[in-house]
Amino acid sequence: QLRIAARHIGAALGTAGGYLAFRNTSTVPCHLSGWPTVVGITASGGAVPAERRRSTMFGPDPPVDGVPVVVIRPGERAEAVFTVSDIPPGQPPGATCPTYHYVRVTAPGGTRSVLLSTWFKRLGWWLPACTDVWVSMVVPAASLYKG
Numbered sequence: 001q002l003r004i005a006a007r008h009i010g011a012a013l014g015t016a017g018g019y020l021a022f023r024n025t026s027t028v029p030c031h032l033s034g035w036p037t038v039v040g041i042t043a044s045g046g047a048v049p050a051e052r053r054r055s056t057m058f059g060p061d062p063p064v065d066g067v068p069v070v071v072i073r074p075g076e077r078a079e080a081v082f083t084v085s086d087i088p089p090g091q092p093p094g095a096t097c098p099t100y101h102y103v104r105v106t107a108p109g110g111t112r113s114v115l116l117s118t119w120f121k122r123l124g125w126w127l128p129a130c131t132d133v134w135v136s137m138v139v140p141a142a143s144l145y146k147g
Contacts, residue, residue: 001024002022002107003022004020004021004105005021006021006118010123016086016127017083020036020082020135022079023072023075023077024075024076025074027074028074032108033069033137035052036080036108036110038050038103040084040102041100043098043099047104048129050082050103057083059143059145060139064139068138068139078140079144080137084100084134085128089130097129099126099129100129100133103118107138108137
């Protein structure tokens with residue numbers, strides 16, 4: 001029993017993204033290991049599967065060795081990082097990209113997915129679809145900035 005949510009959505013230095021939080025809502029510990037399945041959903045309804053990365057600009061940093069098994073106690077969470085570039089490759093400065101309006105996320109080894117909005121409330125824009133989405137493996141929340 002996991003609740004999946006997006007946290008710390010933001011942009012910096014040509015990268016946009018955030019954290020995917022996996023909170024244990026049960027009364028017993030659970031274990032996660034590996035990469036969540038993430039699919040970027042464009043404004044036109046296209047589906048773009050995320051590429052797995054050991055690390056992204058937003059973490060984990062340094063990259064984690066191996067693939068950890070993360071134990072999530074009741075009420076606690078583990079997280080993965082998702083990022084994109086907000087600079088159109090090969091385009092002149094000021095060019096714009098299509099946008100991802102949602103990401104569909106499934107926990108590693110899970111079968112139930114959730115659809116999460118990628119609206120940047122503080123910035124007033126959607127997650128740019130200048131590149132594919134990159135996603136890290138699940139790591140303990142404490143290992144990420146502001147985890």
